[in-house]
Amino acid sequence: MSRNPGHALIARIFDRVLPKAPDFFHMLATQSAKVAETAELLVRFMQTNSAELAAQINADEHAADDIKVANIHILNEAFSTPIDREDIYRAITNLDEIVNYCKDTVNEMAALEVEPDRFTQGMAELLLVGASALRKGFGRLGKHTAAASDDAEVARKAERAIDYLYRDALAALFQGDNYIQMFKKREIYRHLTNAAERMAHCASTLHDIVVKMV
Structure with missing residues (x-):
């Protein structure tokens, strides 16, 4: 029996009126970890062109x-x-879009009969670098929040590197005369x-969260 039933009653009423907030930090950490797992599968797919890995993605x-x-x-x-509620929503939706674009990549490679090349592999590897940084950064929130800003910057740099590699890929691609293959690979x-752009959006959201918390 409670020694102070009055306090227990007040606590129950308080919990009903003002329920505890869900652990959004844990939710974002779990979701970002899933994104990093998919990015790792994408790298392995680009190394092997495995239908089994495509199915896993x-x-x-x-x-x-x-x-x-x-x-x-x-x-x-x-x-x-x-x-901020809007920051949580942006993080949830943009993290999911990274995975969506990974799926779209492997599915259209199969549909268009495009095999991995050094550019797709390089971009996938950079995407994994950024996704791993997001996993680390979102995992720090509520514990080592300020340090997550560095992780956000790593993800941003990875996105910029993907953009540079994309330009190199286009320059190499349009030197040939197989126009059908050009447009397939460009897609x-x-x-x-x-996927990299969504990763950059996640990095910006992570940085915004850090700024508001510290």
């Missing part, structure tokens, strides 16, 4: 979408949030740069 996309839907539902139902390169 598609499965990852479905799992990532479930995470996004669940996180947005929790956000919509939350009475309060430890950080694949664009999916990878789209």
